[in-house]
Structure formats: C-alpha cells, structure tokens
Amino acid sequence: MAYSLDMRQRALDLLEEGKSKTEISRMLGASRTSILRWEKRALRGELAAIYPKKRGGFRVDDEKLKAYVALNPDAYQAEIAEAIRAKENTVCRALKRLKISRKKRHRSTENGTNKGETII
Known part of the structure; x- marks a missing residue:
C-alpha cells in the first residue's frame, strides 16, 4: 500500500x-x-509514489503468423518465434487460438513394418 x-x-x-x-x-x-x-x-524531486508500469500482453500479428506457417509448415515453434519476433510461448498460444495444429507425423516407424503386416 x-x-x-x-x-x-x-x-x-x-x-x-x-x-x-x-x-x-x-x-x-x-x-x-x-x-x-x-x-x-x-x-x-520525485516525492510521488513510484508504481511499476503496466504493459499489455504481446499480440502476434495473426496474418503474419498464418503466412509464415503456410510457407514453412515444418518450422519448429522456436523458428517461427524468431521469424515473427515473438516469444515461443506467445507463438504457442497464438497457434492454439488460431486452431493451427503443430503435430508432426513420424516419418519412419519403430521397426520398419506396418501395424497389420505379418512377417514371414
């Protein structure tokens, strides 16, 4: 107080x-x-109370983010953050808000066989 x-x-x-x-x-x-x-x-000459400056949350330019993800679909979150000059967690929240999935499919299976395939 x-x-x-x-x-x-x-x-x-x-x-x-x-x-x-x-x-x-x-x-x-x-x-x-x-x-x-x-x-x-x-x-x-500073007798008044000094309060910390309030700042709003950082907003990502949605169009810029969508365009970057469209051009670079395999980019990691850190790369996206660096490209649009934001923090990784800000990019993560923006991607969730825009409903852009960042899941990547594994390119190879564990043992090289398909699930239903039988080995002779």
Missing part, C-alpha cells in the same frame, strides 16, 4: 520543523525507513 502524497508532504514538513524521523513515524504511523526514503525522493 502506498501512502498518500499529503502524508508524505506532512512528514517532510515535520522534518523541516526539526522533528526526528522516529517521532514522525510514531505520529503518522509510517515506518522510519519510509520517511527516510521520502526524504531522499524529495531531494530528487
């Missing part, structure tokens, strides 16, 4: 009046470390 800007400013005003950080922390209910951090931020 972030403290309000008013409370931060009040703590800095009390510091300027000569109160100690311990006294201010008891009065306002904020930790001494928070007050020290606010003081440092105020010197830099």
